[in-house]
Each structure stands twice: as structure tokens, then as C-alpha cells.
Amino acid sequence: MYDALKRDWAVFPASKKSEASGRMSKGEKTRKRIVAEAATLFNERGFEGGSMAGLMQATGLEKGGIYRHFSSKEELAAAAFDYAWQAATDVRMHDLDSIANSVEKLKRFIANFIERRPAVAGGCPLLNTAIDTDDGNAILRDRARKALHQWRDILSEIVSSGLKQKEIRNGVNPRKLATLIIGSLEGALMISRLERNRDALMETQTHLERFLDSEIKRQRKKLNGRLVQ
DSSP, X not given: OHHHHHHHTOSSOOOHHHHHHTOOXXXXXXXXXXXXXXXXXXXXXXXXXXXXXXXXHHHTOOHHHHHXXXXXXXXXXXXXXXXXXXXXXXXXXXXXXXXXXXXXXXXXXXXXXXXXXOSSSSSXXXXXXXXXXXXXXXXXXXXXXXXXXXXXXHHHHHHHHHHHTTOBOTTOOHHHHHHHHXXXXXXXXXXXXXXXXXXXXXXXXXXXXXXXXXXXXXXXXXXXXXXXX
């Protein structure tokens, strides 16, 4: 499941030559370094706050050296968002494939969101970009919308699998449950950043776990001494 989604977010498409040799060219390495530095810059400061001067300082390259790889600041910012979002997704999907039960998989996803930190500093790139581009950059807003849909698809697929495996109660809507989890986590993250503590995140984790156990998980009952669904 996740490998297919990762292919949709390939930030550094390698040339056929580099794929065959297993090595990146000098230009590809430079481009990757620019994107990695830009990802942190834009994620922390936003599109307008991420200046070319700051990027030149971070990469050690002149303006011409950066624009040799990107036609515009918008193109670079889009690639930087993809990089930051992939880093965030990698962290949130950590160890999910090792968990068979769908409800426990959702809990692990929630725990990863709250307890683990992506490699790109600055917080959740989806939340940051959604706020930053609300009335601005259409390219980045579309990128953020695509990221939201990808996230919702991941969680929806987990729920759908749980319904098929009879681990989740009949009648649960995968898309609605995914949206509820996403909204709860992103809202808690915003509150935690404003209040500069993790209370909202921890309370949200506790609430979601209890909700999954009491309202989503299919309960087993005993019938003639035997457990049934």
C-alpha cells in the first residue's frame, strides 16, 4: 500500500542512466541538497518569508547556481513541499506494516504523529502550507490539497481493510473516520504550538484511542462459551 503512495511523491526522479548505475550525477546531488535546505526554510518561514538570500546562505550557492536547477521560486517551493511532506509521511507510517490489526494500526499512526518528529524542522508541512497559502500561492495550495487527499486515502484504506477483516464495526465510513482523525491531530498540533506545550496533543491521543476502542473496534461477545464477532 505505502510503496505505491510513495511513488506518487517521488521528489527526485532519477535519470535512466543514474537508475542503471545506482548513482546520482553531481547535478542531481546539488538539486537534492537545494531542495532539502529549502524544505526547512519554507516550512519554518513560509513561501514569502523564505528568501533567496536565506537559501543562498543555507546552500552556499549563488542565485544563479540555484536557478540553474529551478525555473522559479515557485517551482523550488513545490519541490521543497514534496520533500517535507514525504519526510512527514515516512515518520507517520513508521512500523505500520508490522501491525496486522487495523485498529491497532490506526493507533500506531496516531502515536507516530504525536511522538515522532520528521527530519524537516518546522512542524507539519501540510498545516503550515495550508495556512501560508490560504489567500496566496495556488501551486502550493494544490500541493497541500493533494497531500491531504493522500493522507486521507492512507487512513481510509486501513479502515476499509478493517471492515473486510471484521475488525471494525459495520457502518463505519472510512473517509469520515479518516477526516475525523486528521482534523483532531492537526487541530491539536495547532493548539500545542500556540500554547507551547504538548497537552492538547496528549489529550487528543488519549481521546482518539478510547474512541477507536469503544466506537470503532468490533466487539467480540460470548455465545455458548465461544467468542463471536
